[in-house]
Amino acid sequence: TVYQKINDVPGVSNWTGPIDRTIKGLPNFGRLGGHQNIFFGIGFSGNGVGTTVFASRIIKSLVEEANDEWANCGLVDQEIKLFPPEPFSYLGAHVVRSALVKKERYEDMNKQAGWLTQKLAALAPAGYVPQLNDIKE
Incomplete structure (x- = not known):
C-alpha cells in the first residue's frame, strides 16, 4: 500500500475508465489524414497530467507549422x-488481465508469481492495475 497510515480508512469511490493506447505503448501526434487543420494526440492515457505538457508543445508546433524539435520529434507522424483483429484482441486482453490480477494477488502475499504469469502480466499497459473487486473469475 502506498499510504500505509490510511490502510484502515475505507475508500469513498473508485474511478476506472477506458484508455487509449497505441500498439507501441507510445503516444502519437499528427494531422488527421486529408485534413490539414485537424490535429491529434493519442495514446498517452495512464501517464498522468505531466504528459500533457509535452503533448501541448508538440501540438502547438504542428499548428504553427514550426520546424523545431517538437514538430520533428519521433512521436509525430509515426506509422x-x-x-490484432477480434476475437484475438478480446481474448488476449482477458488472458493478460487475468495474469495481472494473479500477479498482484501474489505480490500482496509477498510471493512471486510463476514465470508465465509474470510474462503475460508484463504485456499490460504501464500503470494499469485492475480493481480486484471488478474482476469476475
Whole structure:
C-alpha cells in the first residue's frame, strides 16, 4: 500500500475508465489524414497530467507549422500499426488481465508469481492495475 497510515480508512469511490493506447505503448501526434487543420494526440492515457505538457508543445508546433524539435520529434507522424483483429484482441486482453490480477494477488502475499504469469502480466499497459473487486473469475 502506498499510504500505509490510511490502510484502515475505507475508500469513498473508485474511478476506472477506458484508455487509449497505441500498439507501441507510445503516444502519437499528427494531422488527421486529408485534413490539414485537424490535429491529434493519442495514446498517452495512464501517464498522468505531466504528459500533457509535452503533448501541448508538440501540438502547438504542428499548428504553427514550426520546424523545431517538437514538430520533428519521433512521436509525430509515426506509422500506425493495428492491434490484432477480434476475437484475438478480446481474448488476449482477458488472458493478460487475468495474469495481472494473479500477479498482484501474489505480490500482496509477498510471493512471486510463476514465470508465465509474470510474462503475460508484463504485456499490460504501464500503470494499469485492475480493481480486484471488478474482476469476475
